Amino acid sequence: MSWTDERIATLKKMWEGGSTASQIADELGGVSRNAVIGKAHRLGLKSRPSPVKAAEKKKVVPKPKPASKPVAKKVAPRPAPAPATAAPAAPAAAPPAARPDSNNPSQPMPNRSTDLPKIVSVGPGGFLRQGPGDQQPPIPPAPPRRLVPAKPDPSIADKTSLLDLSDKVCRWPMGHPGEPDFHFCGVAVNPGFPYCVEHCGRAYQAQLPRGARRPPPPLPFGGPRVR
DNA sequence: CCCTGATTCGC
DNA sequence: GCGAATCAGG
Numbered sequence: 001m002s003w004t005d006e007r008i009a010t011l012k013k014m015w016e017g018g019s020t021a022s023q024i025a026d027e028l029g030g031v032s033r034n035a036v037i038g039k040a041h042r043l044g045l046k047s048r049p050s051p052v053k054a055a056e057k058k059k060v061v062p063k064p065k066p067a068s069k070p071v072a073k074k075v076a077p078r079p080a081p082a083p084a085t086a087a088p089a090a091p092a093a094a095p096p097a098a099r100p101d102s103n104n105p106s107q108p109m110p111n112r113s114t115d116l117p118k119i120v121s122v123g124p125g126g127f128l129r130q131g132p133g134d135q136q137p138p139i140p141p142a143p144p145r146r147l148v149p150a151k152p153d154p155s156i157a158d159k160t161s162l163l164d165l166s167d168k169v170c171r172w173p174m175g176h177p178g179e180p181d182f183h184f185c186g187v188a189v190n191p192g193f194p195y196c197v198e199h200c201g202r203a204y205q206a207q208l209p210r211g212a213r214r215p216p217p218p219l220p221f222g223g224p225r226v227r
Numbered sequence: 228c229c230c231t232g233a234t235t236c237g238c
Numbered sequence: 239g240c241g242a243a244t245c246a247g248g
Binding site for chain 1: 239240241242243244
Binding site: 020021022033037038040041046048 | 230231232233234
């Protein structure tokens with residue numbers, strides 16, 4: 001496949017939106033993860049915090065290549081790389097879901113249902129929703145399972161390039177990028193989330209036990225692209 | 228081993 | 239410019 005403008009646009013959008021290279025490659029189709037990464041770098045996009053690592057420290061040791069080319073092709077002394085690893089603003093972290101940690105030093109009493117963080121959001125995945133008014137009736141310490149972004153999540157964080165996305169509107173993608181009818185949800189977001197209430201329910205799901213994963217949750221797209 | 232991104236280097 | 243091979247790391 002070749003890198004058409006459209007494909008590059010999709011790559012950029014998804015890369016910047018936090019999609020993993022694998023996801024991007026899968027979405028684009030016809031390219032490998034490596035191809036996506038390579039292209040991303042060539043495009044000048046670079047190092048995003050890897051979803052899997054918090055602190056990415058890479059020391060490229062001058063690796064001796066697999067002894068196959070004794071020929072010294074190019075003596076490329078690499079100049080000291082600028083240490084500037086400007087940490088990009090971390091995207092909205094996990095919502096302030098109730099943490100099981102008894103973070104309530106104010107009361108020595110075992111009654112810990114006193115000072116829990118107020119949660120104002122919807123909890124499709126099972127996490128709490130609490131308005132300022134409702135104080136703490138039934139706040140089960142029941143820690144919602146770790147929230148994980150659903151598959152589509154990344155592919156959407158587009159800027160306003162394609163549409164008039166803003167922090168106020170739901171960024172849930174409808175359709176596939178590049179397709180004529182591709183658009184975003186666009187309704188008012190669930191406060192603190194990039195999506196509307198409805199799509200938050202899709203984007204954030206309770207992490208199920210290993211064994212009990214449901215493979216076919218509703219994909220945001222029409223489903224896997226047919227190739 | 229799985230995954231991730233980063234880098235290299237032949238093409 | 240492209241991307242497979244490879245590396246480094248969680």
